Amino acid sequence: MMKPSLQPSPIHRRTLAFPAAVAASVLVLSACGAAPGMDAGPVAGTPSDTAGSSPAGEGGRAKESRAPVPRLVLTHSDGVSVLDAKTLAPVAEVPLEGFTRVNQAGDGRHVLISSGDAFHVFDSGVWTERHGDHGHSYAGVPQLTGRAFDASEAGHVVSHAERTALFNDGSGKVEIFDPATLPDALRTGLPATTAYTAPEAHHGVAVTLEGGQLLVTLGDDGGRTGLALLSAPAGEDGQERAELLRNEDCPGVHGEAVAGKGTVVVGCEDGMLVYRDGAFTKVASPDPYGRMGNQAGSPASPVILGDYKVDREAVLERPTRISLVNTATGALQLVDLGTSYSFRSLGRGPAGEALVLGTDGVLHVVDPETGVEIRSLPVVPAWEEPEIWQDPRPALFVQGSMAYVTEPAGSKIHAVDLTSGRVVKSGELRHVPNELTGVSG
Template identity: 25%
Template sequence: MKELALRLRYLPLLVATTLLWGCGDSIDDLNQPTEAVPEEHSEHEHNDEHIAGRLLISAAEQAEVSVFNAEDLSLVELLPTTHVVSGMYATPSLRYAALIQRDRGLVEFIDGGVYSEDHGDHMHPYEQAPSLSSLQLSGAKPTHFDAAEQQAALFFDGDKQNTVNASVTLLDDHHIGEGEVIAHHEFATYMHGAAQIRGDYVLATYREASSDTVLPSQVELFHRHDDHLHHELRFAPTCPMLHGSAQNEEHIAFGCSDGVLLIEQQDTSFSAHKIANPEGLEGRIGTIKASHNSHDLLAITSAKRLFNLDPENHDMTEVLWRDEADVDALASTFSAHHGAYFILDNHGDLHVFEGDGGWHHSTHFNLFSEVSENYQLAVAADEEALYVLNQQENMLHKVDLESQAITATQELNFAASKLQWLGIAEDEHDHAH
């Protein structure tokens, strides 16, 4: 694992999908937030001090999010939300977290308070108290949140029962800070869809209005003009029961019931083709992951069968990782910064998959002798650390990926739900002085 940790270098954010959390030295400590003093270093001072990230934990039964210091796991702030949070995602620059409240049709944002700004010859770090942003977005069933480079697409599924159409909102950290969005687009019908941003272009899902399923069946290309999108074309290859999407530098991929739809971009030109499911595949590809350090993509089934998706050779090859037939995945998370995918199995082993030179099972090691059912995983972007939350017992563990050891454990005094890490990624820390 030491070899692995040395290779897990942080890259520009492509897909944001990690969840993290933390806690204090005791249950009583959790009830008393530590004093958070806003700090702005002098513009002429190149500070070598590392500013720790923030861990956000939403409560399962209360409308609130706890914000912790990711280094010492002390409580920094307890922030109220309008409703109980059902999903939590980091924005592209890792300063804000989108707080999805799907059944209530609301999305709020938390400013983690740790960020950096470009001062020409260096990236300048800042630390201030976390706070709830003024921006609130309303719409029917907000669900998928896909980040690419410095922008993110928030997809609202719409509502069949109330005849509300699906829509997509484009965001970035700057506009969130100003209480605004980049652009918004409404589709012609409802659907459980997604969108991927490619600069001024957006690839979004399409569903026939007469379809008997909420899932889309094709992909369309849009071009952004200021605050709205113009339709360009609909790609001919179909993608029945479409679910799951991701992108790397060359390709955008969408999971289908019969394979994967791959769209290739060359400048302003886009072309599409299908890669069929491997023979004998039970189920379907419903999740796709990608990062800048691999030309190949990682395709995942609901049973956590993993496949290396090779766009150049138009094939999928299974990534074998289970040593025993009774091994099942309890939790997983993807880190675009590491270019790695993590799985915790029902034997208490942590498996790590890397994407360099094609996706492969790089290592695994034992974390727990006993495991329960409900876990959440998340990876820090400024250190070699993985966080594991046992939701059943409300226990939090911090894992050092270099030593393969649990370095901190804390019991939470509330039922925890979703987790997210915010802060300054390692590559920005490296240029902060």
């Protein structure tokens, strides 16, 4: 397969040119769809002079709220839906063509929408400005900002160590920016970036570390083999990096997660590769092929939750076991839940609990240290994972002590209080939900 050529452009400042149908109606709000306490505003969607600070609302300004206003962002076949995370009431509908994915931008306000040739910057319309020992929170109308990072097969987005890294699968290029600068930068374009391009394009991932170092996957269009540690950027253009360390004992490297205060892991087809304290360590699977390609980490735990698949030839394996890897000790536990799950089923609770949404419709809560299931919470009807990975299936997203679970079969969403173990809210959706993320406001 011929790899796309990379045009040198250290900083992209792109204004989106959406299809006519989308540009004509980027955002439509109805009075019944406004979040409680927020009046429905006018149609918004084109960038303005206030795009970096106050999205258009009533009178063109956002309103101050008494506390942060968290929101949820869901994708569907017709675009993006925004919900109030506390009430599950609809806030906005944003038409957008094609299959899209959503990623947190890292600032608690913006979401990056991946659509193949770009990472589109979406403003959720909620944020908090800190002033010493207190903050002022605001809520306005969500909108596409009209800004985007150009991409060649937009891939993984990872926020870590106060930086956000965007990986281009089609070129191997990584762009990195400070998410704290995003709101102000959007007034005129995009934030300044540093860039690195892998020697070969591949489906990869990059993670920034404290001090500006970078972990990046190794691979090409024939396969992926491991990780490299790169130095902080140097040189006159601030783009040069030197390779400090590498490990190529991770066939099929995929995904990433962070445990505790800075341990980074990626999954392999025969285990998990751990970067900790300046060194790589391999945690091997007990099976020759034991893939841990999807992971979920927690700052409250040294243990990484991962999936576990053992059939290399399966078109779609429906595993019932999960993996728990202690990054401090290297210990691995395999736990059989008695139900299968999907790559959108993994999450972590506020105290580091391992959360798995099973195809039995139950949210399984597992102690990551012992592997013992400590709670099972029925949430949705039983479901079956579709063979096509882009197709909707129940998705799990955790924000604070609340777990949100989508129910595509019924076009619903449910909020589960992880403290009480109860479903405390359920909401009807206008569309069949696919991917799910959120912002803290």
